Amino acid sequence: MNINYADNNHLTLMGKVTSEKRYSHEIYGESFYIFNMEVPRLSSTSDIIPVTISERLIPDDKLVIGSTVLIKGQFRSYNSYENEKNKLILTVFAKDIMFEEELNQNEEESKEIISNEVILTGYICKKPIYRQTPFGREIADLLLAVNRAYNKSDYIPAIAWGRTARFSQNLEVGTEVKVTGRVQSRIYEKKLDDGTVEQRVAYEVSIGSLEVIDEKNNEQDMQQENAEAI
Secondary structure, eight states: OOOOGGGGEEEEEEEEEOSOOEEEEEETTEEEEEEEEEEEOSSSOEEEEEEEEEGGGOOTTTOOTTOEEEEEEEEEEEEEEETTEEEEEEEEEEEEEEOHHHHHHTHHHHHTSOSEEEEEEEEEOSOOEEEEOTTOOEEEEEEEEEEETTTEEEEEEEEEEHHHHHHHTTOOTTOEEEEEEEEEEEEEEEEOTTSOEEEEEEEEEEEEEEEEEETTTTEEEEEEEEOOOO
16 A cells, blocks of 8 residues: 655745754755744734755755745654653754745735645544633644654644634544644743743644544545634
8 A cells, every 4th residue: 555645744834034044954965954934823923933944945045034935845743852851843844945036926826825834634642632721712732643754753733722622622542633724833931840930932733624534434524623713
């Protein structure tokens, strides 16, 4: 059975470059760099999202702070071991990039692009946690295992809202789902062992729609819930 793992993870981001590229790592002689993008929400706020990209995709004179770029790729995770602790790191992995001059040449086409969209097919790998905020807003936290080639998986945290959150709380570990949403950044406070508090940034998928995939009956539209407007 041939499986195209690229079908499990699609992402499109369009926004402004907000940092210089910085060296990340090298694989088989190919260097990878990280830079930050500011991606606007429908509200007045924006998300600052890290992008990992190959040196082969970024000529030095094109990745300029303040310029607009379009990224197509995947939302990925990897484990980082620091101070004998395991930390899940999330990043956008770029497979293609369009620079500002290309976007300007295709202005009408660019207007139709959704500036922040991710589509994932994966498995619930932790029992969803349902809760309500002090203002009565319903939220459910999910963790998805999204299969990748070479027996690898990306572990992607996601958050559902409203009636989708109520539905998600009953999903069992191992359930296969397809979610469509956007990548968001969120600042939170972490209390350290010495009692001090440190501000950190978390990245997750804000779910717009969720579909359960029923493999036994080969029905891919068994259940779909649309999130309430954010």
